Amino acid sequence: MCDVRRGERRIHGVTSFAQAAERHLDDVYAYLAWFTGDRGVAEDLAGETFERALRLWHRFDPGRGSPRTWLCQLARTVALDHFRSERRRVRREELAAIPERFEERLAEGLSPELERALRRLSAGEREVLALRVLLELDAASAARVLGISATNCTTRLNRALRKLEEALDAAA
Amino acid sequence: MPPPDVLDQLREARVAAPQELRERVRLIAARATAPPRRRIGLRRAALVLVPVLAACVAAAVVLSHRTPGTGSTRGLPAGSTVESSPTPAAPADRSAAPQPFTGAAAAAPAAAAASKAAPLLPGPTPGRVQRYEATLGLRLRTPAAVSAAARRALRIAGGLGGYARSIQVDAGGASGYADLVLRIPRANVDDAVQRLGALGTVTSENVQAQDLQAQVNATGRLIARLEKRVGALRSQLAGEQARDERDRTERAIAAFTARIERLQRGRAGTIRTARYATIDLTLSTPQPQPAKPHHHGPLHGLVAAFRWIGIGLVYALAIAAPFVVVGVLVWLVVRTVRRRREDELLSRP
Numbered sequence: 001m002c003d004v005r006r007g008e009r010r011i012h013g014v015t016s017f018a019q020a021a022e023r024h025l026d027d028v029y030a031y032l033a034w035f036t037g038d039r040g041v042a043e044d045l046a047g048e049t050f051e052r053a054l055r056l057w058h059r060f061d062p063g064r065g066s067p068r069t070w071l072c073q074l075a076r077t078v079a080l081d082h083f084r085s086e087r088r089r090v091r092r093e094e095l096a097a098i099p100e101r102f103e104e105r106l107a108e109g110l111s112p113e114l115e116r117a118l119r120r121l122s123a124g125e126r127e128v129l130a131l132r133v134l135l136e137l138d139a140a141s142a143a144r145v146l147g148i149s150a151t152n153c154t155t156r157l158n159r160a161l162r163k164l165e166e167a168l169d170a171a172a
Numbered sequence: 173m174p175p176p177d178v179l180d181q182l183r184e185a186r187v188a189a190p191q192e193l194r195e196r197v198r199l200i201a202a203r204a205t206a207p208p209r210r211r212i213g214l215r216r217a218a219l220v221l222v223p224v225l226a227a228c229v230a231a232a233v234v235l236s237h238r239t240p241g242t243g244s245t246r247g248l249p250a251g252s253t254v255e256s257s258p259t260p261a262a263p264a265d266r267s268a269a270p271q272p273f274t275g276a277a278a279a280a281p282a283a284a285a286a287s288k289a290a291p292l293l294p295g296p297t298p299g300r301v302q303r304y305e306a307t308l309g310l311r312l313r314t315p316a317a318v319s320a321a322a323r324r325a326l327r328i329a330g331g332l333g334g335y336a337r338s339i340q341v342d343a344g345g346a347s348g349y350a351d352l353v354l355r356i357p358r359a360n361v362d363d364a365v366q367r368l369g370a371l372g373t374v375t376s377e378n379v380q381a382q383d384l385q386a387q388v389n390a391t392g393r394l395i396a397r398l399e400k401r402v403g404a405l406r407s408q409l410a411g412e413q414a415r416d417e418r419d420r421t422e423r424a425i426a427a428f429t430a431r432i433e434r435l436q437r438g439r440a441g442t443i444r445t446a447r448y449a450t451i452d453l454t455l456s457t458p459q460p461q462p463a464k465p466h467h468h469g470p471l472h473g474l475v476a477a478f479r480w481i482g483i484g485l486v487y488a489l490a491i492a493a494p495f496v497v498v499g500v501l502v503w504l505v506v507r508t509v510r511r512r513r514e515d516e517l518l519s520r521p
Binding site: 017018021022025026029030033034039043046047050051054080083084087106107108109110111114122123124127129133134136164165168 | 179181182184185186187188189190193194196197198201202515517519520
């Protein structure tokens with residue numbers, strides 16, 4: 001009886017993770033793509049994110065946030081680790097030049113001007129745009145992902161939008 | 173703020189995960205053997221365990237503060253019930269004669285409800301020589317009442333043909349006390365006890381009775397034998413001619429006669445003494461209530477436990493506060509540095 005219950009719980013947990021992964025894969029991938037600005041890197045980081053999510057799935061508490069928010073938090077951590085390692089690698093190899101990126105489009109459906117304006121934003125600004133505009137997270141959830149307050153998150157969003165507007169004006 | 177169409181364009185710019193990534197994630201989910209979720213987290217466990225532990229500590233403190241064997245009689249001195257409650261004696265079978273006495277107290281414990289009732293001391297047995305002594309304790313409200321009751325007791329004793337052998341009255345202070353030793357004719361003892369008992373609230377009763385009838389009878393028989401012996405000696409004296417024999421006989425007669433007189437005096441004294449009963453009447457006001465010992469309720473242990481817990485917390489706070497402040501400062505510095513590095517890391521396009 002106890003084994004049966006344990007098995008049911010295990011099946012339920014695996015199913016829940018599988019459902020969450022299937023449902024939020026696009027969101028995590030889009031967030032990482034906008035965050036890193038590189039779809040190939042985003043693909044690797046998304047796989048690593050779900051590997052980590054699988055290991056930490058037992059820590060997920062539905063009462064503290066949605067699976068999407070939790071997955072985005074993990075994705076952010078993975079992306080930051082990638083940024084750090086990349087910076088160390090660049091310093092170690094003394095590569096002054098920033099590697100070529102944005103070889104393919106950030107997303108389908110964007111005008112060339114808007115995509116260029118997005119590329120001129122920093123990773124942090126693209127991140128907050130991805131969370132608030134692309135994934136349409138509310139301020140509290142986005143702030144939880146970023147590890148900052150909701151007010152600070154809104155400030156960052158306004159600053160990013162203003163910078164995006166300036167870039168669009170300059171392009172026009 | 174960018175125009176709305178730009179925001180709409182951003183919202184509609186969905187980025188779909190490539191099929192390879194989707195398959196990879198599915199494989200990850202498929203080989204997942206996620207550990208069973210911990211059903212009872214630390215917070216929930218603490219939510220239950222902390223009150224339970226606190227209750228256990230409180231119960232232990234309460235139980236440790238309760239002395240064994242303490243119940244409703246806690247704090248009462250041993251034997252106080254017997255001493256303080258009125259002791260109306262068990263009604264004796266007064267028709268039974270002779271009384272096989274005794275010399276022991278006939279006091280018996282009585283219910284407190286009977287404290288206002290008249291005393292039920294057994295009276296002496298009529299027709300027999302008995303030494304009868306009774307002690308009667310009465311409680312009155314005020315020293316003035318004690319004084320008045322003492323006067324009335326004297327009047328009762330005089331009215332019944334008795335007298336007071338000793339009187340000690342102290343009714344001048346906040347509390348009153350009187351001790352009267354009354355001699356009452358034995359025939360009026362019952363009446364005297366009833367009337368004296370009505371002067372106040374009976375708090376104690378005691379009676380001692382000793383039957384002297386057998387002793388008096390024995391003395392009478394001895395006197396009779398001695399008188400018979402004296403009569404024989406007198407007859408012998410009349411027939412003796414020798415001077416030495418007469419002197420010896422006369423000395424014997426004188427000695428027997430003297431002994432007979434002593435025995436007769438003793439017997440008369442015994443009978444005279446037994447004709448009166450001794451009643452020791454004690455009148456007193458209520459003793460000032462001693463300060464009640466602070467009776468700790470069942471929650472006292474709990475309060476004490478929480479007090480000690482509070483003291484411990486204050487000490488812990490005083491000791492840990494510097495470390496906490498340093499820890500908070502370190503955390504703030506680390507957090508600030510980490511955020512600056514993050515901002516720096518994310519500030520590049």
